[in-house]
Amino acid sequence: MKELKSLVSPPRIGARVVLCLTLCILPAAIVLFSSSCNTLPVGYDQLRDRVSGAADTTLPADSSSSYARYVPLGGSSLLYLGSDTSYVARLIIRFSILDTMSLDSITSFQLVLHQPDTARTMGLICRPCSSQWTESGVSWQMADSFDHWLTPGGDFLSDTLATGIMTGDSAVFDFRYVGLDSALRATIRDCGIGIFPLDTGIVAIYAGTGSNTTTTAPRLLVTYTNKGKQTQRVVNDASDASLIDTVATNSQPFDLLVGSGVAFRTWLTFNVDSIPSSATIARADLKFRPETKYHRTDTINLGVHRLTDSYILKGASARFETTPLATASYVPADSDSVVTIDIRSLVQLWTSREDTLPNYGLLLEAAPEWSPLFRLRIPRSGPNAPRLEVQYVLPPEDRFR
Amino acid sequence: MRLTIGDWRLASMRTRPVLALGLWLLASALPCCAQSFYNSRGLGEVTPAGEARVAGLAEPSALSTLNPGIFVGLNQTSFHVTALAVAALGTQGSNTRLLQDARPGAFNVATPLPLGARLFGGINQKFSQDFDVWSESLSDTAYRRHIIGRGGIYALRAGLAKSFFNRVCIGGEYNRVLGGSRENWRFELENEGYTSTDTIEIDYVGNTFRLGGSFQNDLLSLAGHYEPQLSLRAQRTKRVHGVISDTTVTYTISLPHTFSFAGSLNPTRRLGFDLGLSLYPWQGATRGDSAVTLSYRDVWRGSIGVEYEIDSLHPVRIGYSRQTWYYDANNGYLTTASAHPDPITENGLHFGTSVPIPKFGSLDISGELLYRNSLALRETAGRLMLTLSYSEAWAKRTRRWGY
Numbered sequence: 001m002k003e004l005k006s007l008v009s010p011p012r013i014g015a016r017v018v019l020c021l022t023l024c025i026l027p028a029a030i031v032l033f034s035s036s037c038n039t040l041p042v043g044y045d046q047l048r049d050r051v052s053g054a055a056d057t058t059l060p061a062d063s064s065s066s067y068a069r070y071v072p073l074g075g076s077s078l079l080y081l082g083s084d085t086s087y088v089a090r091l092i093i094r095f096s097i098l099d100t101m102s103l104d105s106i107t108s109f110q111l112v113l114h115q116p117d118t119a120r121t122m123g124l125i126c127r128p129c130s131s132q133w134t135e136s137g138v139s140w141q142m143a144d145s146f147d148h149w150l151t152p153g154g155d156f157l158s159d160t161l162a163t164g165i166m167t168g169d170s171a172v173f174d175f176r177y178v179g180l181d182s183a184l185r186a187t188i189r190d191c192g193i194g195i196f197p198l199d200t201g202i203v204a205i206y207a208g209t210g211s212n213t214t215t216t217a218p219r220l221l222v223t224y225t226n227k228g229k230q231t232q233r234v235v236n237d238a239s240d241a242s243l244i245d246t247v248a249t250n251s252q253p254f255d256l257l258v259g260s261g262v263a264f265r266t267w268l269t270f271n272v273d274s275i276p277s278s279a280t281i282a283r284a285d286l287k288f289r290p291e292t293k294y295h296r297t298d299t300i301n302l303g304v305h306r307l308t309d310s311y312i313l314k315g316a317s318a319r320f321e322t323t324p325l326a327t328a329s330y331v332p333a334d335s336d337s338v339v340t341i342d343i344r345s346l347v348q349l350w351t352s353r354e355d356t357l358p359n360y361g362l363l364l365e366a367a368p369e370w371s372p373l374f375r376l377r378i379p380r381s382g383p384n385a386p387r388l389e390v391q392y393v394l395p396p397e398d399r400f401r
Numbered sequence: 402m403r404l405t406i407g408d409w410r411l412a413s414m415r416t417r418p419v420l421a422l423g424l425w426l427l428a429s430a431l432p433c434c435a436q437s438f439y440n441s442r443g444l445g446e447v448t449p450a451g452e453a454r455v456a457g458l459a460e461p462s463a464l465s466t467l468n469p470g471i472f473v474g475l476n477q478t479s480f481h482v483t484a485l486a487v488a489a490l491g492t493q494g495s496n497t498r499l500l501q502d503a504r505p506g507a508f509n510v511a512t513p514l515p516l517g518a519r520l521f522g523g524i525n526q527k528f529s530q531d532f533d534v535w536s537e538s539l540s541d542t543a544y545r546r547h548i549i550g551r552g553g554i555y556a557l558r559a560g561l562a563k564s565f566f567n568r569v570c571i572g573g574e575y576n577r578v579l580g581g582s583r584e585n586w587r588f589e590l591e592n593e594g595y596t597s598t599d600t601i602e603i604d605y606v607g608n609t610f611r612l613g614g615s616f617q618n619d620l621l622s623l624a625g626h627y628e629p630q631l632s633l634r635a636q637r638t639k640r641v642h643g644v645i646s647d648t649t650v651t652y653t654i655s656l657p658h659t660f661s662f663a664g665s666l667n668p669t670r671r672l673g674f675d676l677g678l679s680l681y682p683w684q685g686a687t688r689g690d691s692a693v694t695l696s697y698r699d700v701w702r703g704s705i706g707v708e709y710e711i712d713s714l715h716p717v718r719i720g721y722s723r724q725t726w727y728y729d730a731n732n733g734y735l736t737t738a739s740a741h742p743d744p745i746t747e748n749g750l751h752f753g754t755s756v757p758i759p760k761f762g763s764l765d766i767s768g769e770l771l772y773r774n775s776l777a778l779r780e781t782a783g784r785l786m787l788t789l790s791y792s793e794a795w796a797k798r799t800r801r802w803g804y
Contacts, residue, residue: 039547040496043438043534045777046731047548278641280588280597282544344590348597352642393544395599395641396586399441400654400688400695 050401052394054282059388062271063361064380066256067316070142071263074135074241076370079218080261081166081195082122082202086246086294087261087373089202092129092138092154093218093240094192097177099185101222107230108223109177111162114170114206114216123198126162126175128184129191131155135239140262154243156194159184166203175220192239202296202373208237244373256386258302259294259375260366266378267311267318269361270388275351279392284347285340286362289384290376292332300330300374303367304341306349307360320363327367330376347390436502436531438491438780439745439773441550443697443728444654445530445582447681448553451483451507453765453788457753458706459720461677463613463624463663466509469560469572470613471624472519480510481762481790489782500533506786519572522559529553530582544590552582554605554633571614578607578633600640605654607633622665631656652689657682670710675720677704683727698744700725706751718767720751730775745775753786762791 080089111126131154137145141152149155159180162173177185208217220235246262257264268286275281286304303324311318328341343362350359366374379385437446449456450465458464464471483506490499509523530553536546560574586599613626633654660680667673683697706720724747732743753767769784 038498039535040498041535041537041545042491042493042496042498043441043532043778044536044546044548045493046439046441047534049731051546280599280642282588282590348642393588395639396548396584396601398637398639398650399582399584399601399603400635400637400652401693 047396050397050399052397054391054393055279056389056391057274059270059272059274059390061268061386061388063269063312064256064267064386065311066258066264066266068246068257069263069265069316070139070245071369072135072137072139072142072241073244073261073370074138074239075368076242077207078116078204078242078372079207079240080202080204080242080244080373081124082197083200084202086375087202087244088153088247089242089244089261090153090194090196091205091240091242092133092192092194093208094129094133094238095189095218095220095235096238097185097189097220097235099189102224103178105224105226106178106222107225108221109175110221110223111173111175112170112219112221113166113173114218115166115168115203116206117204118169120201120203121165121167121199122201122203123165124163124173125160125196125198126173126193127196128157128159128161128188129154129194130157130187132191133241135241138241138243140243140245153245154194157184157187161188161193163198166205170216172221177220194243204296204372207240254380256378256380257293257375258290258364258366258378259373260369260371261373263365263369264375265316266364267307267361268364268386269311269359272347272350272359272388272390275347275390275392276394277352277354278395279351280395281344281348281351281390281392283389283391284342284344285389286343286364286386287338287340287389288378288386289336289338290330290378292335293375293377295332295372295374297372297374298331298333300332300376301327301367301371302330302339302341302376303327303365304343304346305363305365306346306357307363310358310360318360324367325362332374343388347388351392436487436500436529437489437773437782438498438500438532438534438778439726439730439775440530440532441534441548441584442731443695443726444656445528445553447727448526448529449784449786451485451509451525451786451788452481453483453753453767453786454718454755454790456767456769456784456786457718457720457751457765458675458708459677459704459722459749459751461663461675461704461706462661462679462702463615463626463677464622464665464675466507466511466521466523467525467611468613468615468624468626468661469521469562469574469611470570470615470626472511472521472562472572473564473570473615473617474567475511475513475519475564478510478512479791480508481788483507483786483788485787486785487782489780492779492781493777502531506788517564519562519564519570520560521562521572521574522557524555524557526580527554527556527578528580544588547587547589548584549587550582550584552580552603554578554580556609558611560611568618569614569616571612573610573612576609576611578605578609578631580605597642599642602638602640604636605633606636607631620667622667623663624665625660625662627661628659630658654695655685655687655692657685672710673708675704675706675708677706677722678702679724681727686727696729697727698725698729700727704751714757716755718751718753720749722749722751723747724749726773730777732775732777743776745773747771747773762789764789 079091131143134144162175164173206216218237222233244261256266304326305320307320309318325346326341330339349357449460450467452465455465485506486503488501507525511521532550557577558574562572564570581604584601588597609631611628615624637650663677665675679702682699684699686695686697702724704722708718710716726745730743749771751769756764765788767786771782773780
């Protein structure tokens with residue numbers, strides 16, 4: 001009887017009521033909370049008659065052209081040396097040689113180079129460079145951003161500083177420096193050296209910039225006697241760059257080309273006047289299937305830039321935004337692959353801000369242009385030619401119609 | 402004794418208004434989310450009168466302060482504030498989603514004048530246009546939209562009433578109707594989180610009058626009010642991608658008149674029954690000078706409520722309501738509603754009570770469960786309403802109770 005009383009006593013009843021309420025309310029609360037966090041399309045049907053719908057359109061290129069440019073390649077992590085049917089490449093390096101260096105006790109002065117492809121060999125010869133240059137501006141034609149070489153491909157003296165064969169993962173060449181007269185040594189310190197190929201074919205050599213570590217960068221190894229002991233000292237490279245030319249640049253003037261080394265750029269315009277300015281661009285893909293003419297890399301990176309000047313008026317001098325608006329990768333080994341570049345934001349600008357951001361077209365180029373050598377040919381017409389596939393959605397209708 | 406219609410329990414100006422202000426600010430600070438999945442259509446949901454006491458009786462509009470002739474026994478300057486919290490669980494197919502909303506509900510103030518006249522005013526929401534919906538998931542399409550609607554149409558009210566013989570009251574009020582809605586149509590893509598927003602803004606302005614009256618005695622009370630045609634001037638601006646503005650469009654929305662009636666029977670001192678009926682003959686609603694029909698409906702709302710005082714301090718209220726909304730749901734046919742009607746029906750269960758606050762007034766509490774149904778969508782809504790009333794009547798009682 002006491003137990004029965006205790007069961008129905010107010011505290012027990014209260015506890016049970018609280019327990020029952022908790023068991024009932026807690027699951028309901030969990031369900032409600034989970035429902036409040038989702039984004040399911042409940043109620044969207046009530047707005048469907050206000051949605052104007054979507055449209056798909058495919059636009060062919062309205063105009064297209066291509067041009068080549070010698071561009072600075074100092075930012076590359078690889079230096080190219082050699083020649084083949086498409087390119088001629090040499091490289092220039094400047095070392096941090098102190099003019100106060102004592103030459104009396106030096107027993108050897110050596111140039112050390114490393115290459116990623118250990119199977120390749122290349123005979124080479126080093127000569128002093130006779131003009132000053134800057135890494136950020138040097139190209140086949142230019143010593144820096146403003147000054148041309150006296151001779152395209154660089155200005156060099158005829159003195160031979162080193163010669164030998166690049167083989168294996170690294171090679172060491174005896175470097176003439178100690179025995180030179182002081183004027184020539186000063187020229188080497190100020191202008192650096194040029195390295196020329198003696199064989200056909202192209203090898204890549206690690207540069208001292210980019211992601212490369214100093215252990216594989218070009219350097220000078222100086223051995224000297226200090227208190228009777230042989231001591232070595234490393235002189236790192238201060239700057240380096242490839243000087244690359246291409247043969248028969250204008251041999252196929254009607255081809256649309258994209259390439260690195262000697263930069264090939266392709267200009268394309270698409271007439272987007274048929275897309276209403278109020279449309280939201282849901283998808284805008286630039287598509288084409290290129291033909292690989294040359295490549296020294298498994299993956300090719302392409303970039304799209306917005307032109308800020310009219311190409312029709314200014315041609316190859318037309319300015320463009322330096323930062324690529326979109327990039328895409330292309331695998332040359334996959335001949336069936338189609339290059340697809342998402343340029344939705346660019347098309348949105350063209351359609352909705354036509355008054356302030358005119359549609360001068362886009363520029364397709366290597367990303368970056370100092371990337372490993374490649375060249376693609378883009379068909380001008382046919383199913384593989386550039387096309388712009390656009391899907392857009394019109395703004396909603398009024399609440400009261 | 403059970404309170405009659407005219408026992409409008411609002412606050413005395415001598416009591417502490419700080420608490421009322423605090424409640425109002427608290428309600429204002431709460432995040433305003435969404436209220437109903439159906440609010441994207443028409444002018445939105447007709448918002449209930451912002452009084453928890455009336456809401457507990459299934460919201461007979463003619464018994465609320467929306468009736469300018471309700472102030473039979475008002476003898477002190479008083480006011481009340483209401484906070485409203487709403488949660489709506491929408492179900493469509495196998496999908497379920499919850500929306501929630503907390504915001505101020507209404508503010509009312511009234512004062513007696515000589516010769517039985519009353520001066521009153523307030524603000525309340527007439528239509529709610531809060532909603533929040535997503536389009537298809539990204540697994541179905543390359544993009545989706547998130548549409549967020551915020552806003553509503555409000556009435557700034559001011560009026561005069563005259564009480565006769567402490568039994569009858571007639572009154573009229575002027576309503577300055579204004580408000581606005583802002584719809585953000587956010588466009589989201591799967592890649593890079595790219596988003597653009599199309600915004601549709603509508604500002605509403607209008608004027609209307611309302612006439613009402615009531616008769617009250619201990620046994621029976623009758624009340625009713627009438628609102629003539631409401632012409633709303635709507636100015637719409639559309640902004641696409643946040644950049645392009647198309648031309649501003651102005652049009653007029655005309656809502657035909659509205660009637661509301663209610664009756665209350667008090668067989669005993671503790672027990673009362675209330676009946677309410679509101680008529681919205683809005684089939685003739687038009688838009689623009691060319692009188693384009695808005696395809697609204699002639700609808701009614703009926704309610705029945707019971708109030709019982711457990712003791713003189715604790716009344717309990719329960720009610721049931723049924724109504725059809727004045728506009729249809731979109732059931733998937735992109736044609737006029739009249740061709741494929743999909744009415745929204747609503748059944749509601751209402752309950753409430755009051756908590757006296759000594760030397761202060763009362764806190765009226767109501768809870769409502771509303772089940773809305775259409776072919777396209779089901780919605781179960783819960784509404785919690787709190788009304789803080791400052792009433793001299795309570796102060797008198799507290800003295801009687803020994804405070």
